[in-house]
Amino acid sequence: MKKLVLVLFSVVLFTGCKNEKKVDEVAVVEEAVQEKYTIYGDEISDTEVLTKSQIIEKYNLLTPGDTVAVKFKTKVNEVCQNKGCWMKMDMGDIEAMVKFKDYAFFMPKDLAGEEVIVGGKAFVSEMSVEEQQHYAEDAGKTKEEIAAITEPKRTLSFLSNGVLIPVKEEQ
Known part of the structure; x- marks a missing residue:
């Protein structure tokens, strides 16, 4: 049971990290647009x-x-x-x-x-x-x-x- 909880926790943790990276990439693109355009x-x-x-x-x-x-x-x-x-x-x-x-x-x-x-x-x-x-x-x-x-x-x-x-x- 402990192993199952540990595996599920790891999956959630790694999945959450991947989403943060995508959000950061979107923020960089938005900043670039804001610098070049009104x-x-x-x-x-x-x-x-x-x-x-x-x-x-x-x-x-x-x-x-x-x-x-x-x-x-x-x-x-x-x-x-x-x-x-x-x-x-x-x-x-x-x-x-x-x-x-x-x-x-x-x-x-x-x-x-x-x-x-x-x-x-x-x-x-x-x-x-x-x-x-x-x-x-x-x-x-x-x-x-x-x-x-x-x-x-x-x-x-x-x-x-x-x-x-x-x-x-x-x-």
Whole structure:
């Protein structure tokens, strides 16, 4: 009986030590992300990040109603100038509209031109004329530019739960 208790105790002890090592490895990865990026929203990793061309391929396979969980990196073209509640990401000939899950966080308004990593769910949708005009107004477009929006359009959309903005090196 003593041997059985000793064996069980040893198994529990060694199993517990292995889990602590994994926790320590995760903590090191999280610290590395925190040193390289300013984190908005949920903490996401900078691994398994799709390039712009890879995310465009994913979007081309989606139809309205489909979603895919991904992380990708590309340039920010535009940010909502009212409060940073959305941004448009460079996808070549088209942009992806990024919103933030539950409006839990907002982007710096001066982020346009920067490359960032966004994590969340990609999907395609059709944006109404009214919604396009609302976003154009948020972006500071002229009344003439807003009035020129007259047809719904297929949009690349993204609901982000986390964004990594590279920390700029001090000069």
